[in-house]
Amino acid sequence: MHKVEFSPSLMTMDLDKFKEQITFLNNHVDSYHIDIMDGHYVPNITLSPWFIEELRKITTLPMSAHLMVTDPSFWVQQLIDLNCEWICMHAEVLDGLAFRLIDQIHDAGLKAGIVLNPETPIEAIFPYIELVDKITIMTIDPGFAGQRFIESTLDKIVALRKLREEKGYNYVIEMDGSSNRKSFKRIDAADPDIYIVGRSGLFGLDEDIAKAWEIMVNDYEEMTGKKLVSASQA
Template sequence: MKHKIELSPSLMTMNLDKFKEEIEFLNDNVNSYHIDIMDGHFVPNITLSPWFIEQVRKVSDVPLSAHLMVTDASFWVEKLIDIKCEFICMPAEVINGVAFRLIDEIHDAGLKAGVVLNPETPISAIQSYIDLIDKITIMTVDPGYAGQRFLKNCLNKVSKLRKLREENGYTYELEIDGSTNIKHWKLMSDVNPDIYVIGRSGLFGLTENIESSWGQMVEEYEKSTGYKFNNGIYVKNN
């Protein structure tokens, strides 16, 4: 059984003192980069920015996915459109009243529009525009900090959204973000997401260098799930 997944390292959690080394290795191994943009209001932290995205672009042509944790989505969407960020993923909690306009603006710019569901946010919050979305990110931790408690019940959203996609012909991708590591690979794999966001506990913090960390991550995934990695396709072992 073949199941294609994508891996999207969270650059907020990489080792910035080894930025060039890690990016150069990952460029040949990943499908996208996950970039958290926090404004200090929607969540307490302030991290990364469109400027950071522009710096990544100088050393990588891998598609970039911005995860907005901001109160003024319109402001940040405009900035990300200006720099042509491939995926712009907005918090469902703050775009009520502007969702259709922002989605249209992103699509008109030739980019892809995503929406993020925090743990407490139900699928019903995005029902009115779910058919327009290119990606749905399901948070399995509270947003704003790395290393938080894994919230298993959030995985139910992935199963429900996959069923909705199959029944209605929707085209969004399903992404899991939060505590993606050896403790939870099997649980996550069982609900069949399309994209895994991987951070410090699942990749960057495993060993002293990115190549061995990547090897350990692949080994942990394979042992946990029974899938064998082969050029981006995971094949179920007999």
């Protein structure tokens, strides 16, 4: 059996079935992915720190906030106050802020993640890569669900895994964007630690979340040839 982590992107869930879907997923996934967008860094506005407060009422699973914002320093302390386990910031807006914000997150006993857009090379984060707990590779352009999968981004996952082995770094590697039946085989070959699944890979597969999860697992196993171990089996 193959153990990879799945983290549902909750901006793509059916909010009319919020409690039902989270209650089911609590027994099957490893963490939750919460997109926070400010309408400036990307032309969209989705979830907020308030959503994390509401989610906290019905789950004990770790939460990972993905900040698609122009001013991460405005949001970081709010997420620290909510004890958000992972706070992930885009490298493209961290010039002059990276060390300060990573230290601020670590000083609070939380984990700091860095997100790379498809065009951003991993070399951009070399000055502080040894401090990072997670690196998220965007396999689509950020801001909207359902975009075209950019296969060349998988090379960065391979390179980050090699670099981690060579240097002894401790970050986990996550992929975000169009993780579904069409792309599972290619993603598996790159071997990230965490898959973000959204509308095309999970929530859009069936109105019933249990059926949608079953379809996703079957898709993964059929396309990769590997038997999946879910969080409830680990």
